[in-house]
Amino acid sequence: MNNILNNIDKMRNDAIRIFYKGIEAVDPYAAVKRFCKLKKDKFMIGDKTYNLSRFKNLFVIGAGKASAPMAAAIEDLLGNKISSGIINVKYDHIVKLNYIRQFEAGHPVPDKNGLQGATSILRLSRHAGLDDLIIGLFSGGGSALLPLPAKSLSLIDKQNTIKVLLSCGASIHEINAVRKHISMIKGGQLSKAVYPATLVSLILSDVIGDDLDVIASGPTVPDSSTYHDCMEIFYKYKILNKLPESVIRYIKAGVSGKIPETPRKTDPAFKKTYNFIIGSNIDAITAAEQKSSRLGYHTIILSSMIAGDTRQAAHIHAAIAKEIIKSGHPINSPACLLSGGETTVRIHGTGLGGRNQEFALATAIDISENKNIVILSAGTDGTDGPTDAAGAIADTYTIIRASSLGLNPYDFLLNNDSYHFFQRLGDLFITGPTGTNVMDLRIILVN
Amino acid sequence: MNNILNNIDKMRNDAIRIFYKGIEAVDPYAAVKRFCKLKKDKFMIGDKTYNLSRFKNLFVIGAGKASAPMAAAIEDLLGNKISSGIINVKYDHIVKLNYIRQFEAGHPVPDKNGLQGATSILRLSRHAGLDDLIIGLFSGGGSALLPLPAKSLSLIDKQNTIKVLLSCGASIHEINAVRKHISMIKGGQLSKAVYPATLVSLILSDVIGDDLDVIASGPTVPDSSTYHDCMEIFYKYKILNKLPESVIRYIKAGVSGKIPETPRKTDPAFKKTYNFIIGSNIDAITAAEQKSSRLGYHTIILSSMIAGDTRQAAHIHAAIAKEIIKSGHPINSPACLLSGGETTVRIHGTGLGGRNQEFALATAIDISENKNIVILSAGTDGTDGPTDAAGAIADTYTIIRASSLGLNPYDFLLNNDSYHFFQRLGDLFITGPTGTNVMDLRIILVN
Numbered sequence: 001m002n003n004i005l006n007n008i009d010k011m012r013n014d015a016i017r018i019f020y021k022g023i024e025a026v027d028p029y030a031a032v033k034r035f036c037k038l039k040k041d042k043f044m045i046g047d048k049t050y051n052l053s054r055f056k057n058l059f060v061i062g063a064g065k066a067s068a069p070m071a072a073a074i075e076d077l078l079g080n081k082i083s084s085g086i087i088n089v090k091y092d093h094i095v096k097l098n099y100i101r102q103f104e105a106g107h108p109v110p111d112k113n114g115l116q117g118a119t120s121i122l123r124l125s126r127h128a129g130l131d132d133l134i135i136g137l138f139s140g141g142g143s144a145l146l147p148l149p150a151k152s153l154s155l156i157d158k159q160n161t162i163k164v165l166l167s168c169g170a171s172i173h174e175i176n177a178v179r180k181h182i183s184m185i186k187g188g189q190l191s192k193a194v195y196p197a198t199l200v201s202l203i204l205s206d207v208i209g210d211d212l213d214v215i216a217s218g219p220t221v222p223d224s225s226t227y228h229d230c231m232e233i234f235y236k237y238k239i240l241n242k243l244p245e246s247v248i249r250y251i252k253a254g255v256s257g258k259i260p261e262t263p264r265k266t267d268p269a270f271k272k273t274y275n276f277i278i279g280s281n282i283d284a285i286t287a288a289e290q291k292s293s294r295l296g297y298h299t300i301i302l303s304s305m306i307a308g309d310t311r312q313a314a315h316i317h318a319a320i321a322k323e324i325i326k327s328g329h330p331i332n333s334p335a336c337l338l339s340g341g342e343t344t345v346r347i348h349g350t351g352l353g354g355r356n357q358e359f360a361l362a363t364a365i366d367i368s369e370n371k372n373i374v375i376l377s378a379g380t381d382g383t384d385g386p387t388d389a390a391g392a393i394a395d396t397y398t399i400i401r402a403s404s405l406g407l408n409p410y411d412f413l414l415n416n417d418s419y420h421f422f423q424r425l426g427d428l429f430i431t432g433p434t435g436t437n438v439m440d441l442r443i444i445l446v447n
Numbered sequence: 448m449n450n451i452l453n454n455i456d457k458m459r460n461d462a463i464r465i466f467y468k469g470i471e472a473v474d475p476y477a478a479v480k481r482f483c484k485l486k487k488d489k490f491m492i493g494d495k496t497y498n499l500s501r502f503k504n505l506f507v508i509g510a511g512k513a514s515a516p517m518a519a520a521i522e523d524l525l526g527n528k529i530s531s532g533i534i535n536v537k538y539d540h541i542v543k544l545n546y547i548r549q550f551e552a553g554h555p556v557p558d559k560n561g562l563q564g565a566t567s568i569l570r571l572s573r574h575a576g577l578d579d580l581i582i583g584l585f586s587g588g589g590s591a592l593l594p595l596p597a598k599s600l601s602l603i604d605k606q607n608t609i610k611v612l613l614s615c616g617a618s619i620h621e622i623n624a625v626r627k628h629i630s631m632i633k634g635g636q637l638s639k640a641v642y643p644a645t646l647v648s649l650i651l652s653d654v655i656g657d658d659l660d661v662i663a664s665g666p667t668v669p670d671s672s673t674y675h676d677c678m679e680i681f682y683k684y685k686i687l688n689k690l691p692e693s694v695i696r697y698i699k700a701g702v703s704g705k706i707p708e709t710p711r712k713t714d715p716a717f718k719k720t721y722n723f724i725i726g727s728n729i730d731a732i733t734a735a736e737q738k739s740s741r742l743g744y745h746t747i748i749l750s751s752m753i754a755g756d757t758r759q760a761a762h763i764h765a766a767i768a769k770e771i772i773k774s775g776h777p778i779n780s781p782a783c784l785l786s787g788g789e790t791t792v793r794i795h796g797t798g799l800g801g802r803n804q805e806f807a808l809a810t811a812i813d814i815s816e817n818k819n820i821v822i823l824s825a826g827t828d829g830t831d832g833p834t835d836a837a838g839a840i841a842d843t844y845t846i847i848r849a850s851s852l853g854l855n856p857y858d859f860l861l862n863n864d865s866y867h868f869f870q871r872l873g874d875l876f877i878t879g880p881t882g883t884n885v886m887d888l889r890i891i892l893v894n
Contacts, residue, residue, distance in 0.1 A: 209769065282774050300747075301776035305766035312759035319752035319788065322656065327729050329748035330777065341766065 008372050008395050014295050015376035015393065015443045016429075018288045018336065023380050025287030026438045028066035028139065028204055031279035032073035035202065043078070045200055046276050052081060055133040055198070060085030060100050061121045061190075062137030063146035064216055065381070065437050066204050068095040068102060070137040075099055086124055087137060088117040088145045110147035115155060118148040118185060125190060128197035136190070136199060140206030140381075140437045142216025148184040150250060150259075157244040158182055168237040172214075177225035178233060179217055180262055181254060182247060187262040188270070190219035195269035205280035206437045208305050208341050212275055220273050223262035227254030280304070281340035281438045284380055288338055288441065297336035297445060306341035306442075310355045311362045311413075313343045317375075317444055318366030324446045325371050333371075337444040345385070351417020354385025356440055357392040357428070361418040363444070364394035365409050372396055374445040378429050381437040387419045389428040391440070401425060455819050455842050461742050462823035462840060462890045463876075465735045465783065470827050472734030473885045475513035475586065475651055478726035479520035482649065490525070492647055493723050499528060502580040502645070507532030507547050508568045508637075509584030510593035511663055512828065512884050513651050515542045515549060517584040522546055533571055534584060535564040535592040557594035562602060565595040565632060572637060575644035583637070583646060587653025587828075587884045589663025595631040597697060597706075604691040605629055615684040619661075624672035625680060626664055627709055628701060629694055634709040635717070637666035642716035652727035653884045655752050655788050659722055667720050670709035674701030727751070728787035728885045731827055735785055735888065744783035744892060753788035753889075757802045758809045758860075760790045764822075764891055765813030771893045772818050780818075784891040792832070798864020801832025803887055804839040804875070808865040810891070811841035812856050819843055821892040825876050828884040834866045836875040838887070848872060 024030065037044045041053040052058065058081050060074055067087045072095050075082065085100030094102045103117025128134055149158045161182060165175045180187025191199055201220040203212065213221040230251045234240050240248060253259050263269055282304040292299045302320070306313055317337065324335045343355045353361075356377040367373045378384065378391025402409050405424060412421035422428045471477065484491045488500040499505065505528050507521055514534045519542050522529065532547035541549045550564025575581050596605045608629060612622045627634025638646055648667040650659065660668040677698045681687050687695060700706050710716055728751040739746045749767070753760055764784065771782045790802045800808075803824040814820045825831065825838025849856050852871060859868035869875045 209773075282770075282776075285776075286774075301770070301774075303763070303766040303770035303776070304774070305769055306763060307766065308759045308762040309756065312755045313763060315755040316750070316753060316760060316763050319655075319750040319754065322752055323729075323748070323750035326656075327733075327748075327751070329729070329732075329750070 008374065008397065011372060011374040011445045011447060012393055012395065014292070015374050015445055017295070018292045018443050019376055019378060019441055021291035022284035022288035022441050023434050023436055026204070026279040026284045026380060026436045027069070028279070028436055029069040029073045031204065032070050032202060033077070035276065035278040036077055038077050045202070048274060050133060050200070052133070056131040057083040057128065059083055059124055059128055059132060059134045060137065061087065061124060061134060063088040064137070064139030064142035064204065065090055065093065065107070066139035066435065067137045068093050069435055070139065070202060070204070071097055071100045074135060074137065084124070086117060086121050088114055088121070090141065090145065105145045107141050107144045110144045110155060110159070114145055114147045118146045121146070122148060122185060122193055125193040128194055130196045132197040134194050134197050134199045136201035136220055138201060138216040138219065139204035140215065143186065146185055146216065146219065150182050150184050153182055153246055153250055157246050160244050161247050164239050164242045168239050170233060170237055174233045176214065176217060178230045180223050180225065181227055181230050181251060183217070185219050186217035187223035188218060188221050188267070189262060191269040191273040192263045192267060195272060197272070199273045201273065201275045202278045203275060204436070204438065205277050206439055208307050210277055210280045220275055222265040222267065222270055226261060227251050231255055279438060284438050284441055285338050285340050288443065292336035292338070297334045298331040299336040299338065300331050302337060302339040304340040306339045306343060308343060310343040310345045310358045314359050314362035315366060317442065318363045321367055321373050321444050321446050322370060334447040335445070337446070339442045340439055342439040345416060347416055349415030349417060351412065351415040352387060352420060353416050353418035354379070354387050354389070354391070356384040357387070357389060357418035357422055358413070358416065359442065360392035360394040361409060361413050361421055364398040365413065367396060368399035370396055372447045376429060376443040377440065378431070379440050380434060382431040382434040388430060389419065390431040391429045392418065392422040393427050393429050398425065398427065455821065455844065458819060458821040458892045458894060459840055459842065461739070462821050462892055465739045465742070465890050466823055466825060466888055468738035469731035469735035469888050470881050470883055473651070473726040473731045473827065473883045474516070475726070475883055476516040476520045478651065479517050479649060480524070482723065482725040483524055485524050492649070495721060497580060497647070499580070503578040504530040504575065506530055506571055506575055506579060506581045507584065508534065508571060508581060510535040511584070511586030511589035511651065512537055512540065512554070513586035513882065514584045514589070515540050516882055517586065517649065517651070518544055518547045521582060521584065531571070533564060533568050535561055535568070537588065537592065552592045554588050554591045557591045557602060557606070561592055561594045565593045568593070569595060569632060569640055572640040575641055577643045579644040581641050581644050581646045583648035583667055585648060585663040585666065586651035587662065590633065593632055593663065593666065597629050597631050600629055600693055600697055604693050607691050608694050611686050611689045615686050617680060617684055621680045623661065623664060625677045627670050627672065628674055628677050628698060630664070632666050633664035634670035635665060635668050635714070636709060638716040638720040639710045639714060642719060644719070646720045648720065648722045649725045650722060651883070651885065652724050653886055655754050657724055657727045667722055669712040669714065669717055673708060674698050678702055726883070726885060731885050731888055732785050732787050735890065739783035739785070744781045745778040746783040746785065747778050749784060749786040751787040753786050753790060755790060757790040757792045757805045761806050761809035762813060764889065765810050768814055768820050768891050768893050769817060781894040782892070784893070786889045787886055789886040792863060794863055796862030796864060798859065798862040799834060799867060800863050800865035801826070801834050801836070801838070803831040804834070804836060804865035804869055805860070805863065806889065807839035807841040808856060808860050808868055811845040812860065814843060815846035817843055819894045823876060823890040824887065825878070826887050827881060829878040829881040835877060836866065837878040838876045839865065839869040840874050840876050845872065845874065
């Protein structure tokens with residue numbers, strides 16, 4: 001414990017070091033290298049071993065914000081054992097690769113380049129045979145980066161459908177059901193295309209609870225929704241007259257059995273599909289925990305699944321920090337409270353900010369005038385809302401410092417203007433793109 | 448660990464036993480007896496000792512939902528050493544007392560009886576002299592039970608003022624500032640009335656963070672708000688034309704210095720006032736923790752200060768329970784997660800329920816289809832909203848059982864109708880009045 005000074009500046013530095021240790025653990029390149037090993041011809045992925053000499057071809061496919069560094073790690077491991085490969089990456093996210101072709105594609109709005117890459121990936125997948133091994137590399141953003149509308153539908157049809165669903169109040173599960181049914185890849189259809197080849201999918205999770213069927217819309221995961229469900233959703237939200245006619249016609253054809261259903265759990269393709277999560281929010285938190293413990297803080301991981309309203313989450317984190325000071329529960333100070341997940345900002349105002357900056361501001365208000373507390377909340381991908389910051393850093397003295405600058409923190413909070421609040425204080429946390437994406441990391445230090 | 452069966456019924460019983468252990472620890476009678484000891488003439492209260500032989504008279508005053516059992520404990524301890532006493536209690540809450548007179552009074556709406564008791568208490572307080580010791584007994588509800596409007600104001604004036612403040616969106620701190628300035632007792636004025644006698648105040652806390660100036664409106668605690676603040680609040684919310692004229696006239700007289708300010712921290716009265724919190728939410732939680740540990744659960748106290756939106760608090764508690772299952776953080780199962788405080792229900796529907804029942808319902812939805820989880824959320828006073836239940840008990844199978852009865856849990860949640868949901872399932876948690884009141888207790892068991 002003796003290396004902790006009762007010093008807010010030291011604590012702020014500690015929080016930053018803890019954050020970077022967290023994101024290092026989920027660096028896509030490092031995660032693939034940690035999760036996969038090659039010993040002679042034996043390719044070990046997690047607890048599985050694949051004897052490469054038994055396969056004729058080794059193909060690599062993938063899509064997602066982190067697919068380029070994941071591919072680089074696979075190339076470093078397997079080199080010229082790779083027959084060929086294709087991945088879709090975000091514009092300006094390509095890296096140097098020797099065996100795997102990269103398509104730069106649109107995100108978050110899918111575009112023609114993405115479509116072209118997706119078509120090539122599907123062709124390669126269908127081309128694979130019984131004796132081939134395909135390695136899939138998927139991460140957040142993979143849904144938009146890998147757009148392939150079902151036959152007779154256009155990219156515009158698909159986009160308009162999602163827009164209507166988003167604005168009618170449909171749940172994310174309902175949106176995903178439709179999304180999978182108007183795609184040729186999502187909802188396990190990529191597994192089906194690859195079959196009878198063996199598919200090993202390496203997945204960097206950017207969703208709460210690491211639900212495999214949600215990450216990148218689950219191209220290698222069985223679907224449980226049906227065309228019938230899609231029609232019910234259209235009726236439920238009374239959006240039949242708002243949707244593209246071609247989409248309704250297509251879904252109706254599915255209901256009447258004229259086109260095949262998305263693959264179920266029982267589909268033989270999934271007997272040859274192996275999905276591995278190689279990194280997720282809890283991995284970042286666990287690494288952060290190790291660092292904070294080494295720095296001398298009693299550390300507690302609250303949950304990697306914190307969702308819901310940002311300010312309410314802030315109130316609860318602040319309540320825990322204050323309890324640490326008051327009664328030494330849940331842990332004694334010097335304490336580090338860690339949580340992850342992704343909250344949602346309720347928009348009341350016209351300001352600029354992101355969920356992490358708003359979290360830091362709301363928490364700072366709650367803990368003002370307490371003992372030394374530092375809050376760092378930031379997106380692991382280095383972005384937070386429509387800003388150039390990853391998040392913000394705040395402490396016990398933030399509100400007092402703001403007052404001395406004539407800033408009313410409540411006004412900024414009510415206007416959702418956390419960015420300008422922390423900008424004035426010099427407390428934006430700016431990292432630039434980190435290359436990974438496992439939602440947010442919140443670090444609260446109490447001393 | 449061997450006494451935990453992987454059995455939901457056993458876990459439900461455990462949750463109930465843990466709850467009762469929690470409220471036993473904050474039983475007002477027991478709390479006074481634990482906190483105060485008498486050895487010959489030495490009356491020990493916490494870490495202070497009062498030599499009773501040095502005092503001429505020993506008076507007892509007080510108000511609150513728990514003041515009767517607190518008074519009974521004081522009578523058991525001090526018996527005929529008590530010169531006389533007066534306390535205000537809720538209707539039907541009187542107990543057998545020999546030395547202390549009880550006024551039954553209105554709550555939550557103050558009434559004439561309360562006014563009569565408050566007048567008598569103030570008279571007794573002013574009568575006390577330099578050599579007298581006064582024991583104050585305060586608990587939640589003490590504000591409404593001890594109404595004494597400032598000179599020239601009526602009870603109706605006071606009530607109307609609070610009503611206007613509640614409906615204009617003023618914060619609880621703003622409401623309290625006004626409340627104290629139109630009272631003759633609140634905001635430290637009782638201490639001032641007692642001075643130069645010695646005042647020892649025993650307080651059972653029913654507020655987040657145990658803020659002494661909030662419990663029973665802080666009759667024995669310095670005030671920091673001013674008449675000027677009150678006028679600013681009236682202007683800020685533009686309610687000057689809605690408030691009783693007599694109240695505005697009174698506050699203006701205060702601003703111009705014609706009537707004295709509420710006593711500040713520097714007032715000599717507070718040199719002779721000693722406030723002791725004899726029980727609060729964290730005490731109930733700590734006792735619950737001991738019980739759950741004895742029952743074999745790894746136990747964690749989250750915070751006794753959980754406030755804000757009920758459903759959001761439910762989401763975060765559920766996220767922690769799911770993390771326990773997923774990664775063994777913050778603790779390994781079998782696990783017990785404890786929290787306290789008091790959340791707020793957002794009213795969207797027309798149903799019946801309370802914050803604890805809504806918490807149990809929202810959490811049950813989030814944790815359905817997980818491993819064995821049990822949720823018990825209840826008010827320590829035995830009431831939850833306008834219902835006869837203290838709260839509700841739910842588990843991993845609640846949602847499935849509801850479905851088999853044809854109940855849609857989302858419909859009940861959206862209609863704020865948690866009472867009828869749990870009534871149908873037979874899962875209301877009904878205790879009757881417990882005699883204490885330290886906000887809510889939430890118990891989540893995971894195995």
